[in-house]
């Protein structure tokens with residue numbers, strides 16, 4: 001059984017209303033959101049643009065106050081110095097001092113955490129090595145690519161050897177190679193025993209990386225749990241079949257069975273939505289002496305869940321939490 005201390009982050013019914021414009025119109029950015037992040041896991045905080053991810057993370061970091069509800073880190077209230085001491089944070093749009101080299105930049109943040117002299121130099125060198133930036137240690141940050149900056153930003157978040165690392169959109173704006181590098185880095189953090197929470201709207205990255213995810217839309221939690229469990233919920237096990245040289249009778253029989261059919265010369269592609277349809281279609285193909293080219297089960301993905309939830313499911317879905 002899990003103990004309370006397994007919860008590194010606990011967010012309880014957190015709510016944030018912003019007042020905007022001259023008339024102080026109320027905008028609910030986060031709506032009664034509750035979730036927890038457990039020790040040692042990689043937790044993905046997912047949602048489309050404007051869903052409320054950054055607002056939630058800012059409340060967790062103690063940078064803004066919730067309208068109601070609460071958040072804690074290692075049992076300390078969000079923003080408490082005791083929580084911050086064990087925490088590393090990469091904001092969504094970090095500010096980098098252009099004319100500092102990556103060593104100087106990391107040394108600056110090390111000083112803020114009270115590191116000096118040989119211990120600081122050792123820590124900076126270790127982090128540059130970890131993020132693969134040793135070769136650029138004496139290069140000014142203005143000469144860095146976006147991917148290099150992101151890696152130095154993550155190094156900055158690790159300067160105090162935190163137990164929890166919170167990264168706001170760490171893969172955003174990176175090319176596929178840059179994204180893979182950041183993914184590998186997150187894997188390495190997990191391997192070294194750290195808990196990682198990161199926000200993203202790139203579902204593929206979350207699927208590859210996360211032990212658990214939470215998905216929010218319009219500030220509300222719509223799904224939370226292990227990726228494998230969430231993608232199974234309510235998804236039909238569709239199968240796509242491609243067949244060659246099917247007789248006109250066979251074609252008519254498949255038309256009745258299939259949920260979708262596309263003809264291309266002698267070739268036909270059908271989508272079947274359950275096992276019974278698959279079995280009956282295979283019998284039709286055999287009886288017609290047609291040639292089955294491929295049979296591909298449609299693998300459910302987080303994207304399917306995302307689209308389904310976006311289409312209107314507003315009630316919270318809770319998988320194993």
Ligand SMILES: Nc1ncnc2c1ncn2[C@@H]1O[C@H](COP(=O)(O)OP(=O)(O)OP(=O)(O)O)[C@@H](O)[C@H]1O
Pocket residue numbers: 018019020027028029047048049050051052053054055056092201
């Ligand atoms: N300081 C603010 N004042 C007024 N409204 C705000 C403020 N910050 C955020 N919002 C609004 O709150 C909502 C959630 O924004 P937030 O930045 O948290 O979303 P997000 O999920 O991080 O999106 P993105 O992926 O685009 O960064 C949006 O409607 C946004 O316009």
